[in-house]
Amino acid sequence: MIAHLSLSFLTFMLPIVAAAVWKIRSILRAAAKAEQDALPFVPTPQPEAALLRGLPSARRIFLLQHLKVAGSLYAVMAWTIAFIFTLPLFTVASANSDKWFNHSAYLWYSFIVGASHSTQFFFTMVLFSGIAVIMPMRFGPEARFYRTRPIPVSFVFWTKVLSVLTAMIAGAATGIALAFAILVALHGPIWHNLPATIPRLLGPDDSDVAQLYAGLLVTSAHSIFLSILTTITLFFSLVVFLGSAPVLRLRSNAALPLLMIPAAFVPLAIVIISFSSNGGTSYFFRTLYIYLSLGPPPPLIYALVPIALAAICITGARLFTNHQDI
Amino acid sequence: MTTYAIQTNALVKTYSLGNKKTHAVDGLNLNVSEGSIYGLLGRNSAGKTTTIRMAMGLAHPTSGDIKVFGLNPARDPERIDVLRQVGYVPEDKMLAALSARKLLELNRNFYPETWSDDLARKVIKRLELPLDTAFMKLSLGNKTKSALACAIAQRSRLLILDEPTTGLDPIALDELLRLLVEDCTAEGRTIFLSTHQLAEIEQIADHIGIMDRGRILLEGPLDDIRSSFRRLTVTGAALPTSHPGILSTRRQAHATQYILQSAPEAFAQDLIANGATIVESNPMSLNEIFLELCRTSESTAADREEEFA
Numbered sequence: 001m002i003a004h005l006s007l008s009f010l011t012f013m014l015p016i017v018a019a020a021v022w023k024i025r026s027i028l029r030a031a032a033k034a035e036q037d038a039l040p041f042v043p044t045p046q047p048e049a050a051l052l053r054g055l056p057s058a059r060r061i062f063l064l065q066h067l068k069v070a071g072s073l074y075a076v077m078a079w080t081i082a083f084i085f086t087l088p089l090f091t092v093a094s095a096n097s098d099k100w101f102n103h104s105a106y107l108w109y110s111f112i113v114g115a116s117h118s119t120q121f122f123f124t125m126v127l128f129s130g131i132a133v134i135m136p137m138r139f140g141p142e143a144r145f146y147r148t149r150p151i152p153v154s155f156v157f158w159t160k161v162l163s164v165l166t167a168m169i170a171g172a173a174t175g176i177a178l179a180f181a182i183l184v185a186l187h188g189p190i191w192h193n194l195p196a197t198i199p200r201l202l203g204p205d206d207s208d209v210a211q212l213y214a215g216l217l218v219t220s221a222h223s224i225f226l227s228i229l230t231t232i233t234l235f236f237s238l239v240v241f242l243g244s245a246p247v248l249r250l251r252s253n254a255a256l257p258l259l260m261i262p263a264a265f266v267p268l269a270i271v272i273i274s275f276s277s278n279g280g281t282s283y284f285f286r287t288l289y290i291y292l293s294l295g296p297p298p299p300l301i302y303a304l305v306p307i308a309l310a311a312i313c314i315t316g317a318r319l320f321t322n323h324q325d326i
Numbered sequence: 327m328t329t330y331a332i333q334t335n336a337l338v339k340t341y342s343l344g345n346k347k348t349h350a351v352d353g354l355n356l357n358v359s360e361g362s363i364y365g366l367l368g369r370n371s372a373g374k375t376t377t378i379r380m381a382m383g384l385a386h387p388t389s390g391d392i393k394v395f396g397l398n399p400a401r402d403p404e405r406i407d408v409l410r411q412v413g414y415v416p417e418d419k420m421l422a423a424l425s426a427r428k429l430l431e432l433n434r435n436f437y438p439e440t441w442s443d444d445l446a447r448k449v450i451k452r453l454e455l456p457l458d459t460a461f462m463k464l465s466l467g468n469k470t471k472s473a474l475a476c477a478i479a480q481r482s483r484l485l486i487l488d489e490p491t492t493g494l495d496p497i498a499l500d501e502l503l504r505l506l507v508e509d510c511t512a513e514g515r516t517i518f519l520s521t522h523q524l525a526e527i528e529q530i531a532d533h534i535g536i537m538d539r540g541r542i543l544l545e546g547p548l549d550d551i552r553s554s555f556r557r558l559t560v561t562g563a564a565l566p567t568s569h570p571g572i573l574s575t576r577r578q579a580h581a582t583q584y585i586l587q588s589a590p591e592a593f594a595q596d597l598i599a600n601g602a603t604i605v606e607s608n609p610m611s612l613n614e615i616f617l618e619l620c621r622t623s624e625s626t627a628a629d630r631e632e633e634f635a
Contacts (some may be wrong), residue, residue, distance in 0.1 A: 041427065041430060041443065041446050041447050041450055041457060042443075043431045043434060043443065044431060057435050057436075057438045058435060058436040058438075061432070061433075061436075063433040125476075144384065144416055147382075147383065147384055147411075148382050148383070148384065148409060148414045148416075149409060149433075149436040150406045150407075150409040150436060150437075151406070151436070152402045152406060152411040153401070153402055153405075154402065154404075181348070189611075322401075323386060325379075325384065325385040325386060326384045326385070
């Protein structure tokens with residue numbers, strides 16, 4: 001089991017580490033070459049981007065820089081989500097698998113549960129991405145640099161927020177689609193092969209499986225995947241809002257991360273509570289379209305609630321940036 | 327008619343930390359004429375950097391207003407027009423964590439209309455700036471040089487330099503002063519610099535402002551200020567203790583020393599007419615003027631606090 005987990009971890013890390021090593025080596029090579037050549041100042045031509053040609057040079061450069069970062073974030077997000085979702089497909093022989101009466105049912109259950117396993121990951125990504133968006137707008141040399149160049153504050157804000165948010169959502173959607181494609185390629189459309197009822201051969205010791213299967217039958221995969229996307233949007237907006245709030249009036253930058261991390265535990269707590277929610281709390285999470293466990297899905301219309309809240313949070317953060325001292 | 331590059335009117339900036347309020351800038355009135363080299367002098371925490379931050383739109387005034395070329399630097403779209411015309415070197419010199427070459431390449435994209443590669447090369451050569459050293463390996467002096475090269479090569483109408491001599495060796499400092507005078511002011515640009523280095527300011531500035539505790543103590547053309555300040559050592563009976571021109575008075579063993587901040591000749595004539603003898607009459611250096619003003623401001627503030635208590 002440990003050997004299997006290690007192998008999975010290595011499989012997961014291999015492309016990320018390889019990409020990081022390649023990037024670091026190319027940076028070091030370029031730096032060494034530059035120091036050797038020691039040319040006078042001859043600016044390198046900027047990359048042409050046909051779609052951005054209409055923008056003034058300052059905004060084009062700023063946007064291109066952020067699109068590059070967003071591209072990397074998209075790749076990491078897609079790869080990791082796909083990995084987490086498909087991991088159970090390669091580790092079918094777990095302790096519980098022999099209790100399941102139907103192989104397709106077990107595979108489908110494992111695949112869906114992958115969604116809840118991805119929660120921790122996407123929450124961490126959202127937290128750090130939110131901090132990475134807000135920090136350089138409020139504090140430090142980068143904030144000072146871009147705030148004293150002739151680009152509108154609104155352009156800086158929307159470029160940073162939308163590029164990261166779009167990369168995360170598109171990355172998660174791609175990861176989910178990729179995982180689905182792998183599932184279908186390996187096992188076919190297993191969700192069509194599920195028995196509508198629980199077979200009688202399940203004994204009293206198998207009540208947990210029966211309960212899980214009953215939950216699985218009423219679970220909507222589409223809604224879980226949609227919920228991942230809306231929850232990413234909601235939490236990211238919340239982190240951006242909290243990070244921009246004027247309550248953080250520090251004369252020193254050093255304390256900011258210490259303040260951001262406790263604030264970020266609020267959404268983490270929300271996710272954890274959502275797993276064991278019932279009654280009133282269940283209604284609360286359904287309203288926010290936080291649907292990350294087995295059971296009947298919330299009405300689709302509720303998906304608009306986190307989107308509306310996210311829009312309010314981001315608009316609020318944008319208004320705060322107008323009055324921020326850097 | 328004089329046009330002003332920077333003008334402030336009753337400018338106030340207050341920072342709150344819990345119940346404690348600090349007036350970093352307290353009713354500041356500043357007039358920086360276009361085309362001048364204006365040196366803003368002051369002790370630590372006098373409010374120089376806060377004023378500069380407000381001029382760059384990095385901080386918002388609590389009250390009063392600040393205009394750069396008649397525009398509000400804190401609000402878009404006027405802010406954009408201001409920033410197109412201003413080159414800025416911040417106090418900590420950390421613009422972005424890049425090598426000097428990368429920083430220059432990045433910065434030139436923001437000023438396509440005014441940027442000069444030739445001027446950039448000239449500044450790099452004169453200041454001996456290493457272009458490809460990684461940011462982490464750059465010394466403070468070299469960080470200062472990269473920030474200066476970026477700001478100067480922008481060829482902006484206004485250069486705002488916050489402590490631009492930090493970490494520079496005497497040769498680089500001399501080159502910088504030459505560059506500022508030869509290349510920047512020759513094109514009619516305005517230079518607004520804050521510093522503690524009075525000797526350097528005295529070499530290049532034509533206007534100065536002296537700040538203390540968020541207020542301007544003195545402002546005007548440097549030559550006028552030099553000629554209006556004088557130290558008089560006087561003997562005689564019934565010497566005056568108050569006069570609009572007196573900045574401070576010190577009783578010595580056999581004489582009285584006056585520091586005068588305006589019309590010293592007229593005051594000396596009055597003393598002679600009243601039977602006093604002028605033992606010594608000396609002009610004052612900028613350094614002496616600065617120290618005298620700061621000491622007087624400090625004792626006035628202490629008296630005010632005592633009265634308030």
